[in-house]
Amino acid sequence: MNKLIAAFAACAVLTAGCTQDEGSDGPAAYESRYEALPAQTTLITGATVLTGTGDRLDNADVLLVGGKIAEVGTGLSADGADMVDAAGKWVTPGIIDVHSHLGVYPSPGTQSHSDGNEATAPVTAEVWAEHSVWPHDPGFTTALAGGVTAMQILPGSANLVGGRGVTLKNVPGRNVMDMKFPGAPYGMKMACGENPKRVYGGRSQAPSTRMGNVAGYRSAWIDASEYRDKIKAAEKGQGEMPKRDLKLETLMGVLEGEILIHNHCYRGDEMSVMLEIGREFGYKVGTFHHAVEAYKIADLLAEADTCAAIWADWWGFKMEAYDGIRENAAILDRAGACTVMHSDSGIGIQRLTQETAKVMGAAARVGIDIPPERAILWNTRNAAKSLGILEQTGTLEAGKMADVVIWDGSPFSVYTKAERVYIDGALAYELGNDAVNPVTDFTLGTAAAAGGAK
Amino acid sequence: MSRLTTTLALLALTLPAAADTTAIVGGKVHTVSPMGTIENGTVLIVDGRIAAVGENVNVPAGAKTIDATGKTVTPGLFSPFGQLGLVEVPLSGSPNDYAQRGTQFTAGFDVADAYNPRSTLIPVNRIEGVTRAVVAPTPGYPDESGSGHILAGLAAIVNLGNGDVLDQRGAAMVVALGEFGSALSGGTRTAAWLTLRNALDEALDYREHKGDFERGMRREYVHSVNDLEALQGVINGNTPMIVSIDRASDIGVLIDFVDEYSVTAIIIGGSEAWMLADELAATGIAVIVGPTANLPGSFDDINARFGSATILVDAGVKVAIADGDAQTHNARNMTQSAGIAVSHGLDWDAALRAITLTPAEIFGVAATTGSIETGKAADVVIWPGDPLELTNYPEAVFINGDAVPMVSRQTLLRDRYLQADKPPAYRK
Secondary structure (H helix, E strand, O other), X not given: OHHHHHHHHOOOOOOHHHHOXXXXXXXXXXXXXXXXXXXXXXXXXXXXXXXXOOOXXXXXXXXXXXXXXXXXXXXXXXXXXXXXXXXXXXXXXXXXXXXXXXXXXXXXXXXHHOOOOOOOOXXXXXXXXXXXXXXXXXXXXXXHHOOEEEEEEOOOOOOOEEEEEEEEEOOXXXXXXXXXXXXXXXXXXXXXXXXXXXXXXXXXXXXXXXHHHHHHHHHHHHHHHHHHHHHHHHHOOOOOOOOOXXXXXXHHHHHOOOOEEEEEEOOHHHHHHXXXXXXXXXXXXXXXXXXXOHHHHHHHHHHHOOEEEEOOXXXXXXXXXXXXXXXXXXXXXXXXXXXXXXXXXXXXXXXXHHHHHHHHHHHHHOOOOOOHHHHHHHOOHHXXXXXXXXXXXXXXXXXXXXXXXXXXXXXXOOOOOEEEEEEOOEEEEEOOOOOOOOOOHHHOOOOOOOOOOO | OHHHHHHHHHHHHHOOOOOXXXXXXXXXXXXXXXXXXXXXXXXXXXXXXXXXXXXXXXXXXXXXXXXXXXXXXXXXXXXXXXXXXXXXXXXXXXXXXXXXXXXXXXXXXXXXXXXXXXXXXXXXXXXXXXXEEEEOOOOXXXXXXXXXXXXXXXXXXXXXXXXXXXXXXXXXXXXXXXXXXXHOOOXXXXXXXXXXXXXXXXXXXXXXXXXXXXXXXXXXXXXXXXXXXXXXXXXXXXXXXXXXXXOHHHHHHHHHHHHHHOOOEEEEEOOOHHHHHHHHHHHOOEEEEOOOOOOOOOHHHOOOOOOHHHHHHHHOOOEEEOOHHHHOOOHHHHHHHHHHHHHOXXXXXXXXXXXXXXXXXXXXXXXXXXXXXXXXXXXXXXXXXOOOOOOOOOOEEEEOOEEOOOOOXXXXXXXXXXXXXXXXXXXX
């Protein structure tokens, strides 16, 4: 993954990141301008710590220095550190949501705020969700109160290819560049099944069937492969460089392994077909989203090293979601597949560990034990893996970004709330502390001015 | 757990339903009644009803005894709003019997005739403790001509058991006001209120002049006779209106309206109801609260916040808990919603009440259900621990005294795919 990111930064492909002026020192156009808030050296002591690497440490300490995780252990000390007595409390890595539409379908949901689906053609790989993100969506701050430190904002699922997703740090910003997670690869949204065929079939336009969907993806990959081949040839002095094409550029980024696929897909049989398309064109399917039938193909997903990002129990709202079961995540996890809890909701994102907890209880009934130290991976480590940011965050390993949540109890209890949230070592949120907590422009003057938690 | 399940499975297989005596002994019983919580209680069920509850209950010889030592016993959950039994997969065009297109019927649209007790949604929810539910119409979206109506029709109360499932027809009249009501009424709130006034005024006129109307000696009404008949319960104060409304100013108008017409109202949604908590308490308007709804989904919800259930309960408003759209396929998650309300300050007992007895009260059926009290229907759930906690699922559920089979289409799928010895597609 390191290599991937390095290659991306070096502009191996004609991405927008390559539009930087020669000789300029600043970030390239559209690149992250995220600047961490001032970080304090902080020593959190006496907590139940879930490391995000599968370990649970009782009565343990976590030291944050210079915005990074410095150490996790017992009996730690640090001169001049902010001391946080966390006896009786739990500490986890920051929660990461791989599937959010905050900012692109913000609150209030007025018609003019509907910026998530460019439903004007079945393949719109050229659009970037970040160019719709409204940073004043009150949902960002309520998600922060739920311990969410990073999230991917995706286009909607009307299209076969919906465009690029963007990974954000959950910090206030004047524009999306202020929020972009430094070094995170782009995602590309694809959608299977009912949505694209309904949207376009309803206009008597392709696709109107699942087979039409598949033909649509394959045609797009044929165009992208040809585009890539022309560019590769031109780089070797063979033939002319093709005219820059935003749509094909994004698709080519996937073929080159630099952009990660995030594929809305519910049914096991359809996910299996999507894996075949990856084989045909030589790319990897990174993550299936929603994946309510992932449990039916858990072994296939484990073998393909493809993540499934799912809800705990949403089901039945449409036919392709009819076979949803609460044990989906547990069966995936048992098979060794990368299991992620996602929200797809401004409400659900506020309690992602509760979704995990519901599965833990359901799994226990059928003899699958998922202890807290393993369950937390679905909300942290595995989500970071899905987004390609595991090198930077997602666990409490030394050297990683100090994205940390202190909970007032087990994060898997319905009664628990996030008490403190650190992003890059800076206190980004504190329960009940209006002096610390961000308030979006839209929220000013309303009862929810303290992140809805007042 | 496995022992209990086995016992129940055997009971279900070998005994005729209901006409028996069952004793649930040794559990921590939350009666949701003046008896409060009994640490080591017995619940005696005879012929489908609670025959006795307490610490020292004589268990008759021959009674089936269920050991609930270390378990928690509660009344069955009462879902205060949703479309159970009226829908399967709503976004994919298969049965939807809760919303009609256009305006052919309004107040008289009675969902009871469409209720399907064999819906696959029913077992999914009842094995997680939902034993009774209000099943309700919702206003149809405007048809091709742009017509819709704020009066969605009549809700019913059902039990999720296998016997006589329809508890009460015409249990409430569903009305859309606020932003949605406005959209259904030509785009203004004023028109929505006028529509409601006109409907009630006609119903009142019809009541007073029914004979003349039938003899053709009274003016024609906008509403059909069927609709006017359906509204008689509303104007007589017997049938509550379930009013979808959020904005505080609209709720203020509702308070005056309820007073003027002497009708009963239950608010569903009520994002800003907390701002008028005292006034609602004084008027006796109940609120069905969604404890997770803290975002300003529209300008009607600009002051949505956590903790509104707490404020309303503290002011003396009757509060039931339900979470909007989730109250159909996932009505079962009302325990989670109640727990979230507790995390934002609601007293635990008040939260349990808000998903059991209070909804039964506001829909007028608390004399027969909603709590574990002598004489009431035996809707009882046995939990491994705190019923509001996320990892706890029921171990046994009784509806009208019958232990329901702890099986749903989802448990069948689960059990099929949990096997590891042959390819999934070929497992039974």
